[in-house]
Amino acid sequence: MNLDPWCRSKSLERILKVFEATSPRYFFHEAINWGESKIKGSCPHECLNGAFCSTAGTCDCQIFQALGTRCQIVPNMGNGRDGICKTWGQYHFETFDGIYYYFPGNCSYIFAKDCGNLEPRYTVWVHNSPKCLGSVYYCYRSISLFFSDQQEIRIYGHEIKKNGISLTLPQTIGQISVEKLADYILVKTTFGFSLAWDGISAIYLKISEEHKGKSCGLCGNYNGIQSDDFIIHQDDYTEDIAMFANSWLVQAPDDTKCVPTPSDFPNPCSSGMPAFEAIFFKCQILLQFPFLSCHEYIDPYLYIASCVNDLCKADDDETYCRAATEYARACSHAGYPIQDWRDDFPACTDKCDDSFVHRDCISCCPPTCTFEKECLGSNLQCLDGCYCPDGLIMENGACISLENCPCSFHGLAYSVGSKIEQECTECVCVGGIWNCTEHDCPVQCSVVGDSHFTTFDGRHYSFIGMCQYVLVKGTGKDKFTITLEKAHCEQNLGLVCLQSITLILEDDLNKQVTVSRGGQILTGPNQGFSLNGIVEIQTLSSLFILLKTTFGLKILFAIDGERIYIQLTSTWKRRTLGLCGTFNGNIRDDFLSPSGMIEGTPQLHANAWRVSSTCFAPVHVPMVDPCNINQQNIGYAAHCDVIHQELFAPCHFYVSPGLYYQLCRHDACKCGSACLCNALAHYAYLCGQRGVTIDFRAYVSFCGLVCQKGMLYHHCSSFCRRSCMALSAPERCTDECAEGCNCPEGKYYEETLHFCVPM
Template sequence: ASCSASGDPHYNTFDHRVHNFMGNCSYTLSKLCNISQGLPYFHVFTTNEHRGANTKVSYVKSVQIEVYGNQISLLKNKKVNVNGSRRNLPVFIERKIIIQSSGGYVLLETDFGLWVRYDGNHYAEVSVPSDYSGLLCGLCGNYNGDPNDDNIKPNGDTASSSTDLGQSWLVPENNTICSVGTEEQCDPVLESEAKKNTTCGMITDPAGRIFKDCHAKVPPENFFENCVYDMCFTGGQATSLCYGLQAYAESCTNAGICIEWRNPTVCPMSCPGGSVYNSCGTRCPSTCVNTSVADSCSSLPVEGCFCKEGYLLSGDICVPESSCGCLDESWFTNNTCTERCTCKANNNIVCTSWECGVREECSVQDGVLGCHSNGQGTCQVAGDPHYFTFDGVMYTFVGTCTYTLVEVLNNNSIIPVTIRGKNEDRGKRGATYLKEVYIDVYDVRITLQKSQGILLNSERVYTPVENRLRGVSIGNVGKYIVVETDFGMVVKFDGDHHLEITLPQSYFSKVHGMCGNFNDRPEDDLALPNGTVVNVIQFGNSWKVEEDSDAGCFSDSREDDLPPCTAENKPVIESQCNVLKSDKFKPCHNLVKPEPFIQICTYDMCQYDGMKSTLCDIVQVYVDTCKNEGITITWRNSTFCPLPCSTHSHYTDCASPCPSTCNDIFASSLCEKTGQCTEGCECDDNYVLSNGKCVPLSDCGCRDDDNNYYSAGETWITPHCAQRCQCQKNGVITCKDYACDSQETCVIKNGKHKCNPTGFKKCWIMGDPHYTTFDGLVHHFQGKYKYILAQTIPNLPDTLTQFSIEGMNYPLPLSRHITYLKEILINVYGHTVRFRQKRQVLLDGVRVIPPVRPHEGIRIYQRATRIYLETDFGLYLSFDGSQNAEIKLANTYRNRVEGLCGNFDGVYRNDFTNPDGVWVRNVNVFGESWKVPVQRTISRRRRDVSTEDDSEEELDTGLFQGCDKSTLEQQNSTSRCQILTASNGPFINCHSTISPDFYLTSCLFDMCVEGGDNATLCRSLEQYVLACQEQGVSMEGWRQQTLCSMECPANSNYSSCMTACPASCADLTSPSECDSPCVEGCECLPGYVLSGFDCVPYRECGCTYLDKYYEIGETFTTDDCSQTCHCTESSTVSCSNIVCGAEDICGISNYTRGCYRSGPCMPSPCQNDGVCSETTNDTSLWFSCECTDLYTGPNCETERI
């Protein structure tokens, strides 16, 4: 017979009576009360707890078993203590007791038939043999077959209620205050929702396919009521539903009926690597200790995660049979902690002498014997950067190389670890911030990157990282990526500017580096390894790590470390930073002095001329430091440093340090790190973290055998580029054989394995327009309307990514039969990007300001004179916002593209191929065949051109359209374009690198058809100069010799050789990461930075939110119209939730997303950029479209001929 406690909690007795009791202390489940029969004595009791802020309900925190003189504790997260000591599974005690992993449970079994199991979360179960019938007592009843007397108290009286019964079976504990739950009534709305057949009603639904087969053996009514109750008093949390469904499913399994009740949308169970979920697995899994136990198991089945073929349980982890080791990884052999043994490979045990550290003592804590610290030390790096050592010294150091922060001295008594930080320039020389953090531990390098990227030994991984590394876990907590080790080290990095390193006291006096030596002596923190105390700049430069530093990085060369303030801005900035002295922060002042933080706040704000985001950064560091001291400060509001949260999440000043994830949906409720919360964004109810984003359970991803986590829908290439895999929506990984082709090499790039192209080709579109195809054919197609420039062929191999690039040609104002490239439209990765005149960018119909990253494989950004789109598969596109574009494509697409840029097969003569694969000779026939939408009349085929047969037949490339041959020849002898080829001209230095012939022809043509003005000449010359500079050729002085000046906007000056990647508000680090030669352009004056295409003071920089940049004061709506947001003066975004009205739709109007009234113009019926306006037709609303010059018709659908 079995008795269970589940949910919050509900007790189902041996005789099938249910008690609901929410006490939060320890209570007897079952014990032998009549010992006259000589049966072995046992006592099973549970300890309950409240979780989170909800004190209405409680859950099973642990199960305690007294048997054969042993005290055994089954704890949360499947930990086990035996007589006060932590033990790894399986555990064998005197051949009488075995404790082992069993599916999703830890199972204790005795030789007399007692079974106790606990899922480490909420479900506990006791099973006893029939010998104990009528001899038991406790909340599980007396097991006499009569449920009516299952409410007997220890004194033999009948309990008046379940609460009375529960309190009577209290197991006394010292200093414990007990509560008994709530007597409140359920909210009617919640109750109605909980009873639906999509929630708790699944249990009783007679027409349902899930549980109906069990109804005859296990009546579902009590389980249904318990499920509804739990959902009521937890606010409808999905975890409560899962608890209720699990309880009924387990009872069905015990009755011999296995239920397939979990699926990707209902309580999915994520299994670690090497294991798979099974609703009907063996209770006796094979282990490294006993490889054949499953073969002889005759017990009832159990659900859970079970080892795959070829894997065995080692502790509670599935490992390959060849990796089976000892029972413990490391342990002490005596109670004095003087000898420590470690289990190495091949069952090889190595023991060494050991000594506890200065601030440690040998003791048992949480069941674990070891050298336990009585404190810890914390080092912080914040802002520009400023360093707070373990011993409390604060200093500022601004080198841009890589530096050792923490390094263990030669010491065998602690785990060796090294932590290094790489700094970078952010827009200004002398303003440096953390770019990457390197953690070397357990023979693995963990890299924490800017924007919260994570690498393990150069390979990209995604949170949560659990069971992948021995002794290390990596996850998201609030704003931070957190790395934790089993020896007590915690590293937190926000991916921006704030790093926090916490070491246990076992490392006291055993480390050195920029975080100091952790010896409680601040005076020697700035000492070199030889012990000499030096100044800050000497100290910092001494810890440079050459092998991890970038070539050309700068040492700190300041003459002093005073704040770079001016007489004008210092008083204003100091008054702003003094907010830390205000009453809001006063509760923390005695524990954390605000003065050092005011000092670094002043430094950073002066560095950036009062930029408000630097103020917010340092206030956040102070608040987090206070949080470490146990003080929570609520300081953000909608006008002062608001912290926006992405969809399905919300801000909290105390986010759980164990957020629920797709790997563990119960992690938050099982968290044992009380008092360690941090501010940040937390997922809404019924959402969990998947790679840093909050998703519903139905959108959770997959884990592979190495415990790598992948988001649903994500694709990746395995090591050696041998397979291409995808995580399906149902949590299953599918893989196909894969190989790089002859034009590629298998590399790791940005942390991912990929086939990297070995070469590229370019297609140019220039001037009026002139095309140079990928294969080098020059043509001059003058069609107006929209044409395919380049797109992938229909039968593209699935190893390549599809894309299309369209160009809109528009007539010149003075010559209507000559056109220019007005805009470009790119379709890739499910997004549509439009590059328009004056460098405007539309993303999926919404105007955006670069840089933008709409997809992991797409980057849109700006450089000196152009806007760029870059993909991860080798497509690069740039447009100057006027009439010139360049498409650069990897040679992996050789013979796999089509359009006006040709077929990229290495043969220029067959580039005039139409959509049907037919080769033509006339440029107009060719060009018009690629008008959008493209018309195909037959299945696509490829025509191979014989260059011998066709060599005498010239292609008509359209050179003389609009400018006849004689006029063009006259231009060639008299035009100012000749300066391009002049032997004594300003461009001679580039002739050997790039031939000027194409640029000369384009210049002559454009001057001919546009009237020969100076602006036309200068545009042509600029394109040649840009091409030369991109190849690293210096082009100094050409404007002075050609009278081609460049007008620059306010707060900028012309530079003939500025960085090709100028700093912007959205990307201050762009220049330091630039690998392109310098180019000419308009360079912001000192103290100014690009915001969009305008140079503004740093203090006027806008906001970056969800990888999009917004200017100060700009208001915008998120893509799903769930939030409206505002970019505040502090350069932070303030958002509020919205719901579109009943008559509104979430749509786009005037290139802006929002909730708009549904009507004739929403969504707009006008095509081809027609502008819609509402009109009144009789009594109804109608619309009219104002069309561009090229289109006509009611919907602007017809071309003007």
């Protein structure tokens, strides 16, 4: 098939002059002659997209500048189409590379799929209505989404189900986020996939450059070449639209047996030429003001063709409005919205609720009361629909001013003027921001398991990797660096463990302390470096070691290597970098890299802070749900429900449980009872910091500690002054404590006997 668009070389101005100079009656007199010759059977197949059978027995495609033996495709030659694949009105499709085609299939089809990987990162099915009569915009349609290691996400209208269970929005599932914006359902991922579903019939899919040449399905292969989009399932090329589309037919479990569409499917405008003439001139409005402003970016001809195809099936105001809407949407998606076009379409007038206005360009990443979302490069530029007027922000479905934004604290919302006391700080909610009194308030960064991090400013993220990373880099006076080493676990090489943490003072390797998994403590090679007076090391309990400095730094290290807590006083504000973030109260810049750039994903952030560049630095690591892989551990994950239950209820006001339930479930499925108990212990530790003691170990049988050497379990205790040696050489103790095993009251640990004895 020769796809050289010879007729597209004319400028739009010249085309308009041709239309102006040509008498409509004369033009359609010729068209009717073509139609009559076709009716006599001189063309082997019925012509499509408004084309007519010429006296030569071939389809004349000039009317919409279409191509192919049946004029079955209309290329989009605009320079702003930007790799967006779309389908609308049940039967209209445009590939990533800009080929429009009409296909009246009534089955389920692979709309787009990642064919560049053995395990597809994404697959999109579109389920067409088995019977679609009249206007294509009233036909039932739905979509199915499949992502790596995820169960089917099915979207019907505005209802979303995962594995048959309804989801509330917004929702984050691994690397996938699902939310509602105006009348759209938006599905975005961290790997360059952004899909918008209008709840009726339209799908708009944009994928990033990294997916070029790897896509397949009804959307084509996205390689920038229009002439090879119709690759059928067996990697052969065809000009036959039906053969191409039928090769991507899928039989969904709840579908009735579907019959493939025949290759000679009829033209929706095959009957009633006088009606066609009127329809054609109605759709020609897309060549006029105000649509002219977008012609350079989005070619109007394929939308005129789709408009004609629609009105031939149902010539009513609503269908006419929807047909014009698709061109306006294409312009908005490319970033060139058309202003005030609805004035000429009564059926398209504003139907928004009183507090909303209709907007043709709503940002796909609108500002919120909390903070602006990360706008991924694969986002559509903007969407249309009912939204807040300028100057107002959407919050829980209502439009409010920035001054009335609530504040968030541990997952709970607080209205303007609310006050909270947090340790040494009193904060007042002012326009979505906590206005806090400045005291010497410590902050904390935590590492839980091998992959879960919370920065000083409270940003939660996870990443996968094995390397030595800069956890915290303190700058200026008393500068220090804390590094973290992650490697294969000795007991299970299939898992990653935190092996050690190292504190380096003044960038001097002779002044370093390393605490390893198991509790081993190593100091720098220069024995002249004295810990006394600079770093104090204490074994708080059978579970924790504490490193405490004179310059406002504390490190609480779990001896099993499963948890690390870094605490800093406010003197370090705006003086930290690394995986723990920037400690400035702004979570937006916590992914600041050594080069001064803010990285877009947790994985890139972690890669930027590798100590050695020789470590493997994965860019796109699929966040696999361990519960889908380790079915044997689902029983352990069920015990995470305790976080939402009565035992932890006193803590919910201070620390919202949702995030910690997800962390618990993830880790319990990954590595069973040990990881379950570590996740519960982390949540209990945070509760304890707010003055709420949770004895979960007595409640969850897997998590009970067996204390030896005559010791007992304590929620908060310290070995300080609890040994026989300390009686003869008194220790300087602080109020630091941690959970674990320790000698009971009145007894002291005797090092030679390895047992607790009376004084």
